[in-house]
Amino acid sequence: MTEAPKPVAASAARPDQWPLWEVFVRSRQGLEHKHCGSVHATDAAMALRMARDVYTRRQEGVSLWVVPSTAITASVDEDADPFFDPAADKIYRHPTFYVLPDDVGHM
Amino acid sequence: MSVHLECLLRLADSALVHSQRLSEWCGHGPILEEDIALSNIALDTLGQARLLYQHAAQLEGAGRDEDALAYFRDEREFRNFTLLELPNGAGPRDDYAVTIARLFLQSALMLHAWDALRASSDAQLAAIAAKSLKETRYHVDHAGQWLVRLGDGTDESHARAQAALDRLWPYTHEAFEDDEIDREAARIGLAPLWSTLRPAWLATIDAVLSEATLRRPVDTPFRSGGKSGAHSEYLGYLLAEMQVIARAYPGARW
Numbered sequence: 001m002t003e004a005p006k007p008v009a010a011s012a013a014r015p016d017q018w019p020l021w022e023v024f025v026r027s028r029q030g031l032e033h034k035h036c037g038s039v040h041a042t043d044a045a046m047a048l049r050m051a052r053d054v055y056t057r058r059q060e061g062v063s064l065w066v067v068p069s070t071a072i073t074a075s076v077d078e079d080a081d082p083f084f085d086p087a088a089d090k091i092y093r094h095p096t097f098y099v100l101p102d103d104v105g106h107m
Numbered sequence: 108m109s110v111h112l113e114c115l116l117r118l119a120d121s122a123l124v125h126s127q128r129l130s131e132w133c134g135h136g137p138i139l140e141e142d143i144a145l146s147n148i149a150l151d152t153l154g155q156a157r158l159l160y161q162h163a164a165q166l167e168g169a170g171r172d173e174d175a176l177a178y179f180r181d182e183r184e185f186r187n188f189t190l191l192e193l194p195n196g197a198g199p200r201d202d203y204a205v206t207i208a209r210l211f212l213q214s215a216l217m218l219h220a221w222d223a224l225r226a227s228s229d230a231q232l233a234a235i236a237a238k239s240l241k242e243t244r245y246h247v248d249h250a251g252q253w254l255v256r257l258g259d260g261t262d263e264s265h266a267r268a269q270a271a272l273d274r275l276w277p278y279t280h281e282a283f284e285d286d287e288i289d290r291e292a293a294r295i296g297l298a299p300l301w302s303t304l305r306p307a308w309l310a311t312i313d314a315v316l317s318e319a320t321l322r323r324p325v326d327t328p329f330r331s332g333g334k335s336g337a338h339s340e341y342l343g344y345l346l347a348e349m350q351v352i353a354r355a356y357p358g359a360r361w
Contacts, residue, residue: 053143054143054144057147
């Protein structure tokens, strides 16, 4: 039995660079925060300000999150087949086989 | 020149010259993110200068527009504080500590100046002040954060931040030294008396310096005279670079 590949942090820390932070922007009140890119910064306070300057200077957002990139565990390429292929032939998981009553209107 | 126009040009020229110095970092910032941040601040400041020049040009009513005021006036006609025309470094090399220290000192000043100018008898100036105050709050925050990092950082960064403050401090007095124009502007409700802003300014400075483990430099009798048109040797070079294209191709559009 082969050893399962270990989950890897999205970005391993590099000693010659400031840590990387993932940036999430909420474009309008009521919408969710969406990932939009990353910045280098020495700490969270700086990351938030860098994110403000790099990603919201054209009025893209009303709220920002920054998360250390190392906090993200990403799936690895070798896992792609077992992770994602099994979903390919299960179209019944899409809610397209139900008839919506007219009264529901737009959904 | 009327007191009103003189008052607007002091604000406008200070914003333009500071913006020009800040934008010298564009493409040369210490890291990409900070390069963009500083360029944003330069653009904020340029935007403030434009609004003030447009207002001044309209008030003057002599057929000059914002470009004429920015590009076709000579050194002696500029009314910016001398502090803002000093180079970005103390020697031949640009020094980020000097840039950040100046940005902090000036933004902290404008934080209180814009706040007071919101009550100006000139409604247009009051509106510009209200808009600029929001931008300036961020500039103070950004520069203050950096000053703390530099001051409370390594021995090298601390020494350079302190040297930057020591170098710039004598030039900060000019703003608070009321002259005839300042007094008349205050009398007609156009602007606050600048000397009255100093206690609040010092409080803003001291709070950050203490966190940054930096020392507030000692006050000295030296007074620069940029706001009356008596500038340092540096403004001529700055204007030459800033104005050369507009003067070589007058009326050019791009």
